[in-house]
Amino acid sequence: MSLTGADRIGPAQPAAPARAPRGLGPALSVLEFHLTGYRRTWRSSVFSSFLLPLLMVLSFGVGVGAYVDTRIDGFGYLDWIVPGLIASTAVQVAIGESSWPVLGGFSWHKIYFSQVAAPLRIGDIVGGLLGFVLLRTATSVLAFLLVATTFGALHSGWSVLTLPVVLLLAASVALPVIAFSATVTSDSYLAILFRFAVIPMTLFAGVFFPVESLPVVVRPLAYLSPLWHGVDLCRAAALGIQPVWSVPGHLAYLALWAGAGWWLATRQFRKRLIH
Numbered sequence: 001m002s003l004t005g006a007d008r009i010g011p012a013q014p015a016a017p018a019r020a021p022r023g024l025g026p027a028l029s030v031l032e033f034h035l036t037g038y039r040r041t042w043r044s045s046v047f048s049s050f051l052l053p054l055l056m057v058l059s060f061g062v063g064v065g066a067y068v069d070t071r072i073d074g075f076g077y078l079d080w081i082v083p084g085l086i087a088s089t090a091v092q093v094a095i096g097e098s099s100w101p102v103l104g105g106f107s108w109h110k111i112y113f114s115q116v117a118a119p120l121r122i123g124d125i126v127g128g129l130l131g132f133v134l135l136r137t138a139t140s141v142l143a144f145l146l147v148a149t150t151f152g153a154l155h156s157g158w159s160v161l162t163l164p165v166v167l168l169l170a171a172s173v174a175l176p177v178i179a180f181s182a183t184v185t186s187d188s189y190l191a192i193l194f195r196f197a198v199i200p201m202t203l204f205a206g207v208f209f210p211v212e213s214l215p216v217v218v219r220p221l222a223y224l225s226p227l228w229h230g231v232d233l234c235r236a237a238a239l240g241i242q243p244v245w246s247v248p249g250h251l252a253y254l255a256l257w258a259g260a261g262w263w264l265a266t267r268q269f270r271k272r273l274i275h
Helices: 025-067 077-098 100-107 111-116 122-150 157-181 188-204 219-224 226-239 247-273
Strands: none
Touching: 025 077, 025 122, 077 100, 077 122, 077 157, 077 188, 077 226, 100 111, 100 157, 111 122, 111 247, 122 157, 122 247, 157 188, 157 226, 157 247, 219 226, 226 247
């Protein structure tokens, strides 16, 4: 009896490797993963997202402002400092979500190894993570804008542009930090990052006092930081004044940081996840 082609027994053919789907769908799935986890822990961020802006405005704007009897750029200290605090808050939230959680994804719960085996592309993993970071930043900034409006610290209709500005600022700092966090294997390096980069940048990038008050030799360090560019744009939008630097120059500089950070982050993720 002859065997048909379907009945013949031959060596098993290896299954074709699964290919990662393309488009925004996979990145949105990664974003959904982060949101699902955040749904279980959002209560721990209520203080930083909603109460901290109020306390910062009261302590710095009202408390310290009571001892500042000179006007800066024609505004009282409360009005002048609020845009800087908004930009600074965006940076701190973005870096916070891009540091220890990323290190944990590689070294502790190793979720990124599961995601790349799903399969997901490296760009999907980094893109979904960035989307979550921007959402967290947006909620914190919106809360701060609400507090600032309550205190009458916003003086221009251009204030609505503060949100897209801080989202670009958040991406410009989050992506390089994601790349750095994907490189290190101990959280001691993240403590060094905050001590020698984040805190000095917050103190000397024009948030609490004009950069022109710094010694001339130190000012270029402030101008190099993404935060100064975000502060200048936020202050111009919130107060309706001309920025120190050109608006296209600010935006291009922040976009350059974000683009370089994306390249470094995807490169390091690929190096760690795909051997």
